Amino acid sequence: MKVLVLTSQKRIEKYTDFSKIPNNWELLYLDSVYREEEALRIGKTADFIIVDAVSPVSRNLIENMPNLRVIHSEGVGFNGIDTQAARKAGVYVCNNASLNSGAVAEQAILLMLALLRRLREGDSLVRQGKQGQAKIPFILNGIPELASCHVGIVGFGSIGRATAKRLAAFGSKVSYFSRRRLSEQEENDFGAEYLPLDELAASCDIISLHLPVTPDTIGFVDGDFLKKMKPSAFLINTARGEIVDQNALAQALEDGSIAGAGLDTLDPEPATLENPLLNLSDSCRYRVLFSPHIGGTTDDVFYRLHRNIWNNLFLAAQGKRPNNIVNGI
Known part of the structure; x- marks a missing residue:
């Protein structure tokens, strides 16, 4: 052979x-x-x-x-x-x-926590000798716990379900959207309630994407979707870059339509320096967090x-x- x-x-x-x-x-x-x-x-x-x-x-x-x-x-x-x-x-x-479901779910949780705790910004300030100056505004601005967040999972296959299980351990409220609604018993098992997509986008503090790439899901998260999200909400993408309209996401970050994004994947890959998400203004530099598509590569x-x-x-x-x-x- x-x-x-x-x-x-x-x-x-x-x-x-x-x-x-x-x-x-x-x-x-x-x-x-x-x-x-x-x-x-x-x-x-x-x-x-x-x-x-x-x-x-x-x-x-x-x-x-x-x-x-x-x-x-x-x-x-x-x-x-x-x-x-x-x-x-x-x-x-x-x-x-x-x-790779469990590993990708871990990466999604990592990005959620890093954004909530402003990890990249805090690390940078400490390295600049500004720990004292950073701590007070961080506290006064408010540092949410994952337990206090309503997390919406878009796509409830094996990775979405693994993410829901891990969020349950944190005490998060979890909702999901999928083409097929689970049975009542399955929803109870995963601690997740079904919400229509528009309602999920509008009500959740964190939206985590777990969709495959198909003709129907390319550009799934577009400008209209992002406008439905709360200005305080975060978008997490550990699925595929093609699912997100990256120009629309860059604009949403710039104009404050959403609070931030944690991205394990971009489009195209390998990422190019022309990608709009790599060319955000200085005011947005701590609002987006990247990892190099390593969620499922343990x-x-x-x-x-x-x-x-x-x-x-x-x-x-x-x-x-x-x-x-x-x-x-």
């Missing part, structure tokens, strides 16, 4: 248990940024592709790999893969859904992801159906 690897070789080498890979399997390495002609040159006869969650696998690549059985995203995302072409070719497309997560990838490839090699199929075969 041949495996075309379109992601970081170092990650494969760190997180794969090679003692379980058959000796007659061959790994063909490129990277997440690759030229298609090079991929076909070295991997035309490959049986499997492992691809970075944000990298493309085109129709042309799929149609010109006659032995291809499985395309496996290294993460949860798979919107760069031409799933229709894969389905037409009888190729399974698989992802690692749910395996060691624990990557060991789980790679175990799942190889288990699925082993199943397919035996003529069995793999798990986590996302292209409807």
Whole structure:
């Protein structure tokens, strides 16, 4: 069997248990940024592709790999893969859904707490020798606890649910919006009440996004959505940058329509210096907090992801159906 690897070789080498890979399997390495002609040159006869969650696998690549059985995203995302072409070719497309839920939920909580406690601003002032000057205005301006916040979760899949569980430990009031409303028992289990989207946007102190990228969710958080939020509210995005209209968010931060944003992801990625959220005025510099899309990239997560990838490839090699199929075969 041949495996075309379109992601970081170092990650494969760190997180794969090679003692379980058959000796007659061959790994063909490129990277997440690759030229298609090079991929076909070295991997035309490959049986499997492992691809970075944000990298493309085109129709042309799929149609010109006659032995291809499985395309496996290294993460949860798979919107760069031409799933229709894969389905037409009888190729399974698989992802690692749910395996990073707890880690991403932790990142969302981290961003919430950092914004509430004005962590970036406080750190900067202490480093400038201004601890004394900072403490009194921080106190007088008011430092809210997460327990006192009403948090709205948009998208209530595995990550949204993991976030709700962690917020329950803080004592937060939690509401959610999802295309499918949970049963009353499920809502009780997660300590979350359903709210229509407009009501959730208008009433919550923190909005946390946990949506997949689909044609319907690109630009989901736009200027109209942001205007419905409270001026004191924070937006958290640990999902995907495409979900948020970044020009609209930059404007909302500049004009004070919302209080701040915690962002683990931007669009495009890698982020460019032209991104409007990286070019806010000095008055906004402490109102937005970034992390480099690391919410779901803990060691624990990557060991789980790679175990799942190889288990699925082993199943397919035996003529069995793999798990986590996302292209409807």
